[in-house]
Amino acid sequence: MTLEVILFFIFGFVAAIAAVMMITRTNPVIAALYLILNMASLAGLYLTLNAQFIAVAQVIVYAGAIMVLFLFVIMLLRPDNERKFMESNPKIKIFAFIVAGFVLLQLVYIIFFSAPSKILQKNLEASVQAGTIESIGNELFRNYVLPFEAAGFLLLAATIGAILLAKKKIE
Amino acid sequence: MTITIEYYLVLSAFMFLVGVAGVLIRRNAIVVFMCIELMLNSANLTMIAFASFLGSSVGQLFVFFVMTVAAAEAAVGLAIIIAIFRNKLTVNIDEINILKW
Numbered sequence: 001m002t003l004e005v006i007l008f009f010i011f012g013f014v015a016a017i018a019a020v021m022m023i024t025r026t027n028p029v030i031a032a033l034y035l036i037l038n039m040a041s042l043a044g045l046y047l048t049l050n051a052q053f054i055a056v057a058q059v060i061v062y063a064g065a066i067m068v069l070f071l072f073v074i075m076l077l078r079p080d081n082e083r084k085f086m087e088s089n090p091k092i093k094i095f096a097f098i099v100a101g102f103v104l105l106q107l108v109y110i111i112f113f114s115a116p117s118k119i120l121q122k123n124l125e126a127s128v129q130a131g132t133i134e135s136i137g138n139e140l141f142r143n144y145v146l147p148f149e150a151a152g153f154l155l156l157a158a159t160i161g162a163i164l165l166a167k168k169k170i171e
Numbered sequence: 172m173t174i175t176i177e178y179y180l181v182l183s184a185f186m187f188l189v190g191v192a193g194v195l196i197r198r199n200a201i202v203v204f205m206c207i208e209l210m211l212n213s214a215n216l217t218m219i220a221f222a223s224f225l226g227s228s229v230g231q232l233f234v235f236f237v238m239t240v241a242a243a244e245a246a247v248g249l250a251i252i253i254a255i256f257r258n259k260l261t262v263n264i265d266e267i268n269i270l271k272w
Contacts, residue, residue, distance in 0.1 A: 005174055023189060023193035023206060031202055039212060042212055045182075049179070053231070057235065062212070065242065066208065070204070073249045076253070077253070097192065100188040100195075107187075116176050122223070130227055136231055139232055151236055155239060161247050161250070162246040162250040
């Protein structure tokens with residue numbers, strides 16, 4: 001048991017269990033907190049994959065900014081207990097379970113059938129090199145400048161749109 | 172025992188389908204939104220795993236862009252939910268059917 005294996009199983013189990021807990025809690029605030037746990041353990045998994053920059057960005061952007069926004073909106077709009085919503089239609093639950101289980105089986109079959117590990121062996125040096133801020137920045141500002149600018153423009157448009165949608169109508 | 176890429180792919184598939192099940196069973200619009208974030212995250216995990224095993228930083232760059240789009244989507248979506256709540260006083264997606272004929 002190397003450290004990599006132990007870390008993968010710890011973070012993987014926490015991420016999986018937090019995801020399941022998130023969709024089964026009736027209180028939306030608790031669901032949001034479980035989603036934060038899930039995202040933090042995903043950041044740990046990114047570290048085991050040598051993606052340092054993305055791991056830090058995951059904690060700051062997802063677990064920090066986006067989830068604070070979610071919690072803010074949940075608390076703004078009365079955190080009602082959702083039990084009455086969930087019990088409204090038990091047939092949908094069975095349907096969702098069947099659909100999800102079937103597609104999961106299909107995906108797992110495809111993953112093991114195609115067996116990508118036969119061609120993809122981890123090259124530790126190249127993988128560490130790929131995750132540094134230096135190589136990501138080189139790639140971003142040399143070959144992907146246009147998408148980068150487009151992303152900035154998208155964020156500007158989203159900010160203006162969000163303010164316009166959420167502001168009080170002036171009669 | 173070494174961790175091959177299949178472990179990451181199976182974990183990511185599991186998280187994606189938990190997100191799908193969440194979208195189907197939850198009736199609270201905000202929680203449905205959070206399930207969409209969960210699905211985006213599982214797709215990100217796949218991309219990071221492939222990028223790391225291929226030794227390329229392009230996949231990580233894509234995750235960076237996905238995060239940007241997710242932030243924009245969350246801001247606009249939550250603003251829409253607030254606007255709907257102001258009109259209908261509910262976030263239950265069964266009662267938000269004003270577009271249904």
